[in-house]
Amino acid sequence: LTSHRFSQELSKRVQDHLLESIQPPGVDGDKWQLCAEEGKMKMYTRELIRDGIICDPLKAIHKIEKVTAREVCHNFWLSDVRKEWEGSVEEFRVLEKLDDSTVIIYQSHKRIWPSAPRDCLYLSSILKIDNPPPTANGHEAHDTWMVCNFSVDHAEANPVPGCVRATIEVALICQTYITSPDDRSDAIRDHITCDIVYVASINPGGLAPASFLRPFQKREYAKFLRTFTTYVQDKTKDKDVSF
């Protein structure tokens, strides 16, 4: 297994996500507040201010039927399809490929009134988790995949002028579980469900008005999760299942 200059930091963050992020809210004792519900998707947040900047972490628990953890994580990680579901991104560049499952991305986001536009520079890695823990909804996982995105520095960022650098720490943890083949259909896709935990801490960088940022981010997270999960279901529905 080849390693790269971020291998150590990446595996530390993966371990942390497996220990903490995958825990359903309320179990890990933190003060997660349910802040939005849409169908099967529940969004929780905590109030966190760092140097006067709002960095409320988000934890979304979701489940989508008829897709596998690998299909969800692959469509989230694959750069070629990013623009098909990520509506808030303006510029998007892969700066470096560290290995077959790890890249460094530069992206700028569409300007948000009244603040300056933001950009992000982050490592994005997809990995399959061996000996999968039980899912956040308490199901026996058939398999577990994760995408881990976190901010790094890079010499060739060549940022869009005028952008304020936002920093991110994101994980998408997906677990497939097989539901009992109760109905007659022998199509395996009808018997799989994917439990999803999406955790994100976004530090918007320079000051953004508190009264504006909290509701804005909540709306954006809900929109992003809705768009992305719908995209994956549409993309995979006529394809052979890939575990």
Ligand SMILES: CCCc1ccc(-c2ccc(S(=O)(=O)CCO)cc2)cc1[C@H]1C[C@H]1c1ccccn1
């Ligand atoms: C708030 C400062 C601006 C801002 C910085 C950062 C991000 C952002 C970066 C990465 C990821 S991701 O989950 O890793 C998927 C790859 O893009 C999601 C969101 C979004 C916004 C803007 C668009 C707003 C947004 C979108 C979604 C969630 C929260 N905020």
